[in-house]
Amino acid sequence: MTDNSEVECDFDGILMLPFDPRDHDLDANFRLTRFANLSERTKKMPKDVVSKLMSAKPPRGEPEPEPEPDSQPQQPKKALDISERGSVFTKSTTLFGDLQLVQTTDFGYPIIDNPYLMGKIACANVLGDVYAKGVVACDNMLMLLAVSTHMTEKERDTILPIMMRGFKDCAMKAGVNVTGGQSVVNRWCIVGGVATSVCKEIEIIQPNKAVPGDVLLLTKPLGTHVALNLHKWMTANGDKWKFLKHSFSEEEVGKAHSMAVKSMCRLNRITAQLMHKYEAHGAIAIAEHGLLGHAETLAACQQNDVALSICNMPVINRMASVATQCGDGFQLMRGRCPEHSGGLLICMDREAAIEFCKEIITMEGPSARSWIIGIVANGDKTVHFSQQRVIDVNI
Amino acid sequence: MTDNSEVECDFDGILMLPFDPRDHDLDANFRLTRFANLSERTKKMPKDVVSKLMSAKPPRGEPEPEPEPDSQPQQPKKALDISERGSVFTKSTTLFGDLQLVQTTDFGYPIIDNPYLMGKIACANVLGDVYAKGVVACDNMLMLLAVSTHMTEKERDTILPIMMRGFKDCAMKAGVNVTGGQSVVNRWCIVGGVATSVCKEIEIIQPNKAVPGDVLLLTKPLGTHVALNLHKWMTANGDKWKFLKHSFSEEEVGKAHSMAVKSMCRLNRITAQLMHKYEAHGAIAIAEHGLLGHAETLAACQQNDVALSICNMPVINRMASVATQCGDGFQLMRGRCPEHSGGLLICMDREAAIEFCKEIITMEGPSARSWIIGIVANGDKTVHFSQQRVIDVNI
Numbered sequence: 001m002t003d004n005s006e007v008e009c010d011f012d013g014i015l016m017l018p019f020d021p022r023d024h025d026l027d028a029n030f031r032l033t034r035f036a037n038l039s040e041r042t043k044k045m046p047k048d049v050v051s052k053l054m055s056a057k058p059p060r061g062e063p064e065p066e067p068e069p070d071s072q073p074q075q076p077k078k079a080l081d082i083s084e085r086g087s088v089f090t091k092s093t094t095l096f097g098d099l100q101l102v103q104t105t106d107f108g109y110p111i112i113d114n115p116y117l118m119g120k121i122a123c124a125n126v127l128g129d130v131y132a133k134g135v136v137a138c139d140n141m142l143m144l145l146a147v148s149t150h151m152t153e154k155e156r157d158t159i160l161p162i163m164m165r166g167f168k169d170c171a172m173k174a175g176v177n178v179t180g181g182q183s184v185v186n187r188w189c190i191v192g193g194v195a196t197s198v199c200k201e202i203e204i205i206q207p208n209k210a211v212p213g214d215v216l217l218l219t220k221p222l223g224t225h226v227a228l229n230l231h232k233w234m235t236a237n238g239d240k241w242k243f244l245k246h247s248f249s250e251e252e253v254g255k256a257h258s259m260a261v262k263s264m265c266r267l268n269r270i271t272a273q274l275m276h277k278y279e280a281h282g283a284i285a286i287a288e289h290g291l292l293g294h295a296e297t298l299a300a301c302q303q304n305d306v307a308l309s310i311c312n313m314p315v316i317n318r319m320a321s322v323a324t325q326c327g328d329g330f331q332l333m334r335g336r337c338p339e340h341s342g343g344l345l346i347c348m349d350r351e352a353a354i355e356f357c358k359e360i361i362t363m364e365g366p367s368a369r370s371w372i373i374g375i376v377a378n379g380d381k382t383v384h385f386s387q388q389r390v391i392d393v394n395i
Numbered sequence: 396m397t398d399n400s401e402v403e404c405d406f407d408g409i410l411m412l413p414f415d416p417r418d419h420d421l422d423a424n425f426r427l428t429r430f431a432n433l434s435e436r437t438k439k440m441p442k443d444v445v446s447k448l449m450s451a452k453p454p455r456g457e458p459e460p461e462p463e464p465d466s467q468p469q470q471p472k473k474a475l476d477i478s479e480r481g482s483v484f485t486k487s488t489t490l491f492g493d494l495q496l497v498q499t500t501d502f503g504y505p506i507i508d509n510p511y512l513m514g515k516i517a518c519a520n521v522l523g524d525v526y527a528k529g530v531v532a533c534d535n536m537l538m539l540l541a542v543s544t545h546m547t548e549k550e551r552d553t554i555l556p557i558m559m560r561g562f563k564d565c566a567m568k569a570g571v572n573v574t575g576g577q578s579v580v581n582r583w584c585i586v587g588g589v590a591t592s593v594c595k596e597i598e599i600i601q602p603n604k605a606v607p608g609d610v611l612l613l614t615k616p617l618g619t620h621v622a623l624n625l626h627k628w629m630t631a632n633g634d635k636w637k638f639l640k641h642s643f644s645e646e647e648v649g650k651a652h653s654m655a656v657k658s659m660c661r662l663n664r665i666t667a668q669l670m671h672k673y674e675a676h677g678a679i680a681i682a683e684h685g686l687l688g689h690a691e692t693l694a695a696c697q698q699n700d701v702a703l704s705i706c707n708m709p710v711i712n713r714m715a716s717v718a719t720q721c722g723d724g725f726q727l728m729r730g731r732c733p734e735h736s737g738g739l740l741i742c743m744d745r746e747a748a749i750e751f752c753k754e755i756i757t758m759e760g761p762s763a764r765s766w767i768i769g770i771v772a773n774g775d776k777t778v779h780f781s782q783q784r785v786i787d788v789n790i
Contacts, residue, residue, distance in 0.1 A: 105537050105577045182500045187582035
């Protein structure tokens with residue numbers, strides 16, 4: 001059974017064909033996602049563990065090392081003291097006067113079986129954190145890859161070039177070259193990258209300038225993780241699908257998966273451009289800690305005494321129902337469901353936000369729909385998240 | 396049995412204590428290197444596979460994507476078209492006129508059991524490629540980490556902070572901040588990083604300027620991979636050690652391991668400084684493809700019609716004998732034995748090289764000994780490698 005859910009995925013002028021392993025002389029049962037253990041794959045490092053690890057103490061008995069006399073670590077003049085994605089950190093370092101170095105890295109395991117689109121998603125995902133800073137021009141990308149020890153040579157030589165090509169094509173669309181990277185052999189297949197921009201301070205939008213009266217914009221629908229899992233369950237035709245098939249049709253699952261893939265491949269680049277035009281007061285990329293997790297990070301870093309209040313949840317059509325029927329093991333309605341290559345959560349003046357929503361559709365088409373999902377009010381740098389209204393998204 | 400081979404490893408003013416898991420309330424048998432499968436761990440991607448993968452063709456039926464109208468990928472004005480370490484690429488991109496972006500990334504599996512020193516080695520290893528370009532000032536580092544799914548929470552929370560601390564301390568010694576990174580959960584433990592320098596063209600030494608009459612300098616002894624494996628065999632006390640113990644004492648193995656660890660932790664930073672002073676004509680870091688593999692890469696990129704001729708092999712004391720007794724499965728004498736965080740192979744004028752060797756010892760002490768291992772002659776951009784004379788190194 002081939003992965004037909006991507007047949008309709010015609011966007012950006014390129015027809016995304018379904019990936020059939022037999023077209024590449026591979027076994028019909030070849031599935032890229034099998035080269036990472038699903039149950040373990042989702043074990044991302046929890047946010048608090050990452051924080052704990054980052055405050056690492058020196059081992060016993062060892063004094064602080066003295067920097068060499070001629071070593072003067074660059075002190076960030078105005079560090080963006082915000083750790084997005086929990087385990088991804090992006091900071092600026094002052095270089096040559098008014099130039100800033102914005103860098104981010106992310107890597108993970110294949111989440112879809114189409115290697116070309118998987119490469120694109122990995123690239124769009126890495127760039128997400130750069131765009132969240134309003135940085136439109138990325139200068140250099142590196143690719144991080146691991147081939148699975150369980151892949152045959154034939155599988156490796158077929159799949160890797162296609163995945164790398166997807167990554168490079170996405171980077172080209174973003175106007176950046178992939179100049180290198182690192183590839184190793186690992187038990188699980190890995191794909192990710194590093195994005196670097198050297199830019200002027202004016203190109204960066206600080207994340208911490210929200211003011212009471214702002215609204216919260218979300219630029220991609222939620223539910224990618226639910227859609228990917230549901231599609232996998234349907235393909236495997238196991239107990240989970242047998243339970244859910246009474247409520248959801250194969251067509252619905254296919255459409256949701258297709259929308260998720262489309263959304264994950266989409267760059268947040270024009271979003272970043274418009275953040276400048278409409279004077280955004282800060283943004284963060286939604287990723288593995290879910291909408292609420294990243295909203296909390298954004299709230300905590302604010303200069304003003306504000307709180308973020310979220311009341312709407314735009315979710316890929318039917319995926320909120322799926323999450324509910326699964327007893328919310330996904331934690332979607334609690335705001336903790338991971339997203340892959342998610343949208344940006346942006347603080348912006350209300351009138352500006354309304355114009356933003358119109359203009360981005362004019363520029364990118366109807367799939368670039370954004371939603372006002374909440375407000376910024378006076379508060380204690382926390383997030384109010386209750387009585388969510390689900391907006392079923394069917395673009 | 397604790398890892399006592401590092402007891403004597405007193406360098407850079409810091410006493411490197413042996414790592415005893417019991418001091419950290421871990422089981423006495425805890426070994427960091429067990430969280431990566433040794434036999435699979437060494438399966439680095441072969442150089443030709445990497446080249447093949449990098450020339451990836453697009454999948455069937457998909458046209459080349461059109462870059463967006465406002466996308467102008469930065470074209471490298473003078474790309475360093477050399478791919479060191481096989482799978483690590485460093486290139487320069489022209490930015491803001493005469494600024495260059497030099498980046499490199501590497502990640503791999505733990506190769507020693509002391510997590511603090513393992514962090515240091517990982518950092519020194521990543522920086523090696525930047526230093527090979529003569530770039531002394533690195534501006535930013537990111538850390539790449541994966542926790543093994545087989546680690547307990549206690550092990551994770553104990554070992555990771557120590558490893559991260561080692562990485563950060565090494566970076567501090569190099570005068571650079573670690574501003575972020577990414578950490579995931581993986582079957583195997585991973586440690587690595589990204590190093591970035593934004594610098595002026597004059598700070599970079601092009602690798603391709605060797606001329607006939609130059610000599611070849613090597614700045615660290617070979618044999619780290621042999622020493623690490625031998626130490627592991629001795630600790631495991633299996634058949635391999637039972638065969639070798641008649642020829643090598645435990646003390647010799649401990650000393651070799653200690654020298655290897657010291658060497659791997661050592662930064663090539665002062666080497667890079669002196670490359671400017673003594674007008675080096677190009678350099679490359681010695682890593683997983685062994686002395687000959689990287690020498691071939693260096694030879695192939697030369698502007699002039701030169702060949703590199705290597706006749707001396709400085710090897711950590713007794714490790715050449717070990718390799719020979721093992722039937723040279725290590726391929727040490729054939730120049731193909733991997734090195735970890737190896738030295739730089741530098742092309743330089745003969746008189747300058749002699750002065751270089753003296754001055755680096757004055758600056759760094761006797762452990763910074765370098766060797767003239769060959770010459771540059773007229774030729775066809777290849778490497779002559781035969782009738783090697785082994786120099787047993789005992790620093």
